[in-house]
Amino acid sequence: MMIKLNPLFMKYWLREIEGKQAHDPIFMEKMKSLSSRCLYVPGPVIVGAGPSGLATAACLKEKGVPSLILERSNCIASLWQLKTYDRLRLHLPKQFCELPLMGFPTDFPTYPSKQQFVDYLEAYARKFDIEPKFNETVSQAEYDGTLGFWRVRSIGVKGEAMEYVCRWLVVATGENAEAxxxxxxxxxxxxxxxxxxxxxxxxxxxxxxxxxxxxxxxxxxxxxxxxxxxxxxxxxxxxxxxxxxxxxxxxxxxxxxxxxxxxxxxxxxxxxxxxxxxxxxxxxxxxxxxxxxxxxxxxxxxxxxxxxxxxxxxxxxxxxxxxxxxxxxxxxxxxxxxxxxxxxxxxxxxxxxxxYKSNVPSWLKEKEMFSEKDGYPRRPFPNGWKGECGLYAVGFTKRGLLGTSMDAMKIAQDIQCCWNEEAMHLLHQSSPL
Known part of the structure; x- marks a missing residue:
């Protein structure tokens, strides 16, 4: 299901296109290359619907910023649901594994089971009305300097291609993307x-x-x-x-x-x-x-x-x-x-x-923030969450869910500041097209 676009940001997007059409022939060539199945996303695109992606989406929603999560699997937290052994429990007490804005149920044991953790994540997604687009494997994401936006290409289960255009890209595929x-x-x-x-x-x-x-x-x-x-x-x-x-x-x-x-x-x-x-x-x-x-x-x-x-x-x-x-x-x-x-x-x-290992180098066409060698942010914790041109990383701290929560809150705060600044700019530039 396509998300409903914010009219204010669509107006800004169309105005930017009109201005560049008149003065930038290179821009026009870029526009022609956009896929026919292309969707403009007013907020960030988040790649990955694990705990990191859910936490970031929830923090953004709490600040009034919409987002879109793309997930290659058919469920949230696919690592936990599909690739873990039955007897698994959280190794740390539940208070150190909570995502922002919502704690575990009080009747959960100190070390919740695999199924209890999955239940918690599903309740978390319901509470914040998070609905990822499942079965969408991101094949490539790159920043287009001419457009001034990220272009995120994905492939569905039947091979259908889709392209998303957004101002902010959040990499939430994490440390455990591939065995x-x-x-x-x-x-x-x-x-x-x-x-x-x-x-x-x-x-x-x-x-x-x-x-x-x-x-x-x-x-x-x-x-x-x-x-x-x-x-x-x-x-x-x-x-x-x-x-x-x-x-x-x-x-x-x-x-x-x-x-x-x-x-x-x-x-x-x-x-x-x-x-x-x-x-x-x-x-x-x-x-x-x-x-x-x-x-x-x-x-x-x-x-x-x-x-x-x-x-x-x-x-x-x-x-x-x-x-x-x-x-x-x-x-x-x-x-x-x-x-x-x-x-x-x-x-x-x-x-x-x-x-496991990160799979970021296989799809993100960017060499400054992420290392091509191991797929981790080059800058160590606590400074690896933010890159250039609206690029962010969550779930790469090597500090478990506690580190994920810290980064998710910082990312949401940072994007909210940009979101509010652009909203104010548009209010002052609100003349009809």
């Missing part, structure tokens, strides 16, 4: 199933099988635990050092306690406290094959974005031998894996808990 699949020697020889965690739902289908999980982040650790609970036989590849912290300390969430301590203590002292308490609660994780990095968990998170693992029971399974830790993979063979220590073991399946 990150590593290249492993011999992948074609393995013969067994190899899948990414984005395709993993439950350990039920692996009951009784030997499964190698590659990656020791929160997803890898939790998938291993889920496999154990379904009587599979998992092993965990630990390629790098990793901080494992208890989910709660002293009856308080570890994250919440860290945020409180940072108000009173320097970061390195808080890191020292976390490591001491973790040692008392979890023991020496290095003895289990989980060596800790030299930098503390919070310092490492700030510098690299690498999130510490919050243990929800996996360490106990490692200690009991139900989960075995293995070094990095050297190569794959027929239903077997050769590790870097020279040992070879047989496995029925491999699950890659190797994370």
């Amino acid at each position: 990150l699949m590593p290249e492993v020697e011999g992948m074609g020889k393995f013969g067994g199933e190899i899948r990414h965690t984005s395709s993993y739902k439950s350990g039920e289908e692996f009951r009784g099988k030997r499964v190698l999980v590659v990656g020791c982040g929160n997803s890898g650790m939790e998938v291993c635990l889920d496999l154990c609970n379904h009587n599979a036989k998992p092993s965990l590849v630990v390629r790098d050092s990793v901080h494992v912290l208890p989910q709660e300390m002293l009856g308080i969430s570890t994250f919440g306690l860290s945020m409180w301590l940072l108000k009173w203590m320097p970061l390195r002292l808080v890191d020292l406290f976390l490591l001491i308490v973790s040692r008392l609660i979890l023991g020496d994780t290095a003895r289990l094959g989980l060596a800790r990095p030299k930098l503390g968990p919070l310092e490492l998170k700030n510098l690299s974005g690498k999130t510490p693992v919050l243990d929800v029971g996996t360490l106990a399974k490692i200690k009991s031998g139900d989960i075995e830790v293995r070094p990095s993979i050297k190569s794959l063979k027929r239903h077997a894996v050769e590790f870097s220590n020279g040992k070879t073991e047989n496995f029925d399946a491999i699950i890659l808990a190797t994370g």
